Amino acid sequence: MCAMKAIRVHNYGGPEQLRYEDAPVPEPAEGQVLVRVQAASVNPIDYKLASGAFKDRMPLQFPWTPGGDFSGVVEVVGLGVTGAQRGDAVYGDSPGGGAYAEFVLALPGMVAPRPRTLSPVEAASVPLAGQTAWQGLFDHGRLDRGQTVLIHAAAGGVGTFAVQLAHWKGARVLATASAANAEYVRSLGADEVIDYRATPFESAARDVDLVFDLVGGETQKRSFAVLKPGGRLVSAVQPPSEEEAARHKVDAMVFRMQASTQGLVRLAELLDGGTIRTVVTHTYPLAQAQDAWRQVMSGHTRGKIVLEVRV
Ligand SMILES: NC(=O)c1ccc[n+]([C@@H]2O[C@H](COP(=O)([O-])OP(=O)(O)OC[C@H]3O[C@@H](n4cnc5c(N)ncnc54)[C@H](OP(=O)(O)O)[C@@H]3O)[C@@H](O)[C@H]2O)c1
Numbered sequence: 001m002c003a004m005k006a007i008r009v010h011n012y013g014g015p016e017q018l019r020y021e022d023a024p025v026p027e028p029a030e031g032q033v034l035v036r037v038q039a040a041s042v043n044p045i046d047y048k049l050a051s052g053a054f055k056d057r058m059p060l061q062f063p064w065t066p067g068g069d070f071s072g073v074v075e076v077v078g079l080g081v082t083g084a085q086r087g088d089a090v091y092g093d094s095p096g097g098g099a100y101a102e103f104v105l106a107l108p109g110m111v112a113p114r115p116r117t118l119s120p121v122e123a124a125s126v127p128l129a130g131q132t133a134w135q136g137l138f139d140h141g142r143l144d145r146g147q148t149v150l151i152h153a154a155a156g157g158v159g160t161f162a163v164q165l166a167h168w169k170g171a172r173v174l175a176t177a178s179a180a181n182a183e184y185v186r187s188l189g190a191d192e193v194i195d196y197r198a199t200p201f202e203s204a205a206r207d208v209d210l211v212f213d214l215v216g217g218e219t220q221k222r223s224f225a226v227l228k229p230g231g232r233l234v235s236a237v238q239p240p241s242e243e244e245a246a247r248h249k250v251d252a253m254v255f256r257m258q259a260s261t262q263g264l265v266r267l268a269e270l271l272d273g274g275t276i277r278t279v280v281t282h283t284y285p286l287a288q289a290q291d292a293w294r295q296v297m298s299g300h301t302r303g304k305i306v307l308e309v310r311v
Contacts, residue, residue: 006101007289008063012052015293020286023065026098026105028078035072035090035106037309038120040099040286042296043068043128043157049097060097066289067099069127070106071120072309081108089114091123091268093131093259100289102309112264115271118278120311125157125278125304130267132236132257133161137169140255141210141234145170150205150226153214154190155181157304158236162212163188164276174205176219181302202226213237224248279303 006023028034046066049058071091074084084090092111098104114123136158137143149166153159154175166173167189175190182193194204196219205226213220216237223233224244233240233252240252270276281303284292292305 004102005286006065007067007286008065009050009060010062012050012055012060014051015047015290015297017050018066018289018293020289023063023101025103028076028105030079031081031107032078032105033074033081033084033108033111034076034078035070035092035104035111036075037070037072037099037102037104038311039072039124039283039309040067040070040101040104040307041125041128041157042289042292042305042307044296045128046097046100047293047297065098065101067097067101067104067307068095069093069124070099070104070309071114071123072104075103084108084111089120091115091127092261092264093127095259100286100307100309109261110259110264112261112268115268117272121283121306121308122278122280125280125306126161126267126271127259127264128257129157129304130161130278131259131263132158133165134263134267135255135257136212136234136236137162137166137210140253141212141232143169143171143210146172147209148172148174148205148207149210149212150174150176150201150208150223151190151212151214152176152196152201152219152223154185154188154193155302156214157301158214159185160188160279160303161276162214163190165270166212168270168275171209174201174208176201176215178300184302210234213240224250224252280306282306283308 074088090111155177176196179195207228211223213235229249235254239254245252
């Protein structure tokens with residue numbers, strides 16, 4: 001076992017840079033496992049990293065294989081790894097990329113048993129988006145029962161989990177989405193869906209405890225006005241203005257998702273218990289990653305897009 005098929009990027013750029021080609025199978029170092037990938041999901045960070053937008057802070061080493069989350073089966077257990085065995089069905093995160101391939105290296109602390117009721121494709125759609133939703137709402141947003149949350153981009157990958165988790169927590173859920181996604185977002189548990197193209201969300205949302213910002217830009221700037229004093233703006237996209245936060249007497253922050261086995265196990269319990277679900281709207285074979293990226297880059301996909309590697 002020394003060669004595999006992988007998507008690789010050799011220069012910064014767009015989807016045209018994705019090449020489906022032979023690559024060496026990575027070897028697990030001490031403390032790592034090698035996972036035979038069944039499916040990998042597409043996340044906006046994949047194309048943002050490849051574009052070079054973050055090359056000062058997070059430069060890529062070429063050739064680079066994108067892919068921050070996956071499902072698969074443990075193939076090789078590196079030295080010093082306990083608690084993982086060859087043949088384990090797992091799902092997890094690979095924050096530096098690597099999952100758009102037949103094999104990916106992973107850290108045991110960022111994988112967990114695959115939810116038993118989910119297919120490999122469904123499981124691959126969960127790790128990055130699901131944990132981002134949990135951490136944004138609960139770890140950083142401190143959302144509690146009876147509070148009101150406004151979730152922007154509620155129909156997308158993270159938003160789909162966020163609406164369900166906030167509803168499960170017992171919060172009142174306001175959500176922005178286009179009219180075509182209104183019914184969908186309601187079905188996830190939103191109490192009110194604001195068609196952001198037809199209605200300024202400020203006219204429909206007031207005295208909000210938490211804004212979960214998955215859009216950034218003007219949407220983020222305008223969100224300060226809907227918060228009650230003492231409220232919180234938590235963004236997964238970009239740092240909010242400290243001046244605006246002080247002016248509105250609210251807390252505002254940006255965060256980056258931190259993957260963990262514990263976070264994955266918690267989501268698996270909610271998924272297997274039927275409390276939340278994942279929504280995969282399209283799948284593509286690994287070789288068609290370019291098409292998958294073009295779709296996600298439209299900024300208007302519903303739920304998750306997944307690459308099938310070996311299902
Ligand atoms: N910090 C982190 O660790 C972290 C982790 C995950 C994601 N993120 C970031 O979070 C953002 C969302 O990620 P994602 O995976 O959920 O993206 P996504 O699935 O691509 O989001 C697509 C959704 O965005 C909605 N949308 C687009 N413009 C909107 C607007 N102005 N107002 C309301 N909804 C709008 C679309 O709804 P309509 O089609 O109805 O318009 C669509 O359903 C991305 O910027 C991503 O990079 C950060």
